[in-house]
Amino acid sequence: MSTTTKLASSGRRPTAVERLYDVADWYDAESLLTDDERRVLGRLRRFLDDQARPLLGEYWERGEFPEELRQPLIDLDLMEPAELTADCPARGIYQGFRIFELARTDASLATFYTAQAGLFRTAIRVGASPEQQREWMPRVVDFSLKGVFSLTEPEHGSDIAGGLATTARREPGENGGGWVIDGAKRWIGGAATADVLAVFARDVADGQVKAFLVPREAPGVVVSTIHRKTALRMMQNAHITLDGVRVTEADRLHNVNSFKDVAAMLRAMRSDVAWIATGIQAGAFEAALKYVREREQFGRKLGSFQLVQEKLARMLGNVTASLSLVVRLTEQQERGIYRDQDSALAKMQTSLAMRETVALAREVVGGNGITLDTDVARFHADAEAVYSYEGTHEINALIVGRALTGASAFTK
Incomplete structure (x- = not known):
């Protein structure tokens, strides 16, 4: 079934550019992207599917980064693509979906790219003087200063x-x-x-x-x-x-x-990690859905069993809720609203949902869910690192709790 046919049957209106997220984006957050933004993301999708995905299992097992992907990924010009930045910087919603697309393929690739495009760039954007930014920021964007x-x-x-x-x-x-x-x-x-x-x-x-x-x-x-x-x-x-x-x-x-100046960086960077946690959920969900559509047990496709469908529905609910959360947070930040409790809530909640989603994905794939062949095992293991970095669940919960009650529960 073509993408256009699937959109018509779901009641969604096709656009000039083929959709990227037919399954995981249930409420069509992708519609907030422009056609040009989707074209850039489509370019990233082709690179990830054709060049990156075939290498991931082998390099993950070896514990090595696939160096042959480093420069081609940089050459895609994703941070501030020329076709998106003629009049202004790339929009936040595009930057979020760029992280989402990387993470739905592999958490390490997303972490590698956001180390430059998110963490280091934020350090320069927030911490550098205007003169330093003029000197350093162009080199950050083109990766000539890593x-x-x-x-x-x-x-x-x-x-x-x-x-x-x-x-x-x-x-x-x-x-x-x-x-x-x-x-x-x-x-x-x-x-x-x-x-x-x-x-x-x-x-x-x-x-x-x-x-x-x-x-x-x-x-x-x-x-x-x-x-x-x-x-x-x-x-x-x-x-x-x-x-x-x-x-x-x-x-x-x-x-x-x-440290207040450092905290200003963290509140911006935690939203990136929330996008990563959401992308990992999408990748695990899509991999599990593909598996149960193809795998047969007891003479039937796994996807036809009630218990499997219930788990799929819960996974989709987690992905949908998380994507809705990070999209709304990004829209707020685009308007200049940056609050510690907002990014902390997003990181906390998407990471909680991520933990459940990857566990459910591993369940429905069964014994094959602990092998690298289905992709589910990578997402299941990598989620644990994302759950902890850029603020543990407990730290982010206390940031939110402080905003709710006006009382800090942090120990001195």
């Missing part, structure tokens, strides 16, 4: 606001002098191939958090890949040590002068 967001530490994750232990010491000198950074960072995705590390450190003079672009190959920087992971196996997370690393004042992000 960077990573280096906040989490070996002993400090959820308590990073008060516990951040990496230090920065100011040294006087010409042109504003310089800084000496000591400490360690952990779980920093993509650090081994970055040009610079956006390192957050506590100023020993005033106790406030500052941020610096540290060259990865600067003396005193050691980047070690973290092995033996059971989730995001393709994504190369790193442990970073910084021992007497020297940077100039020009390399400090001049608009980061306290």
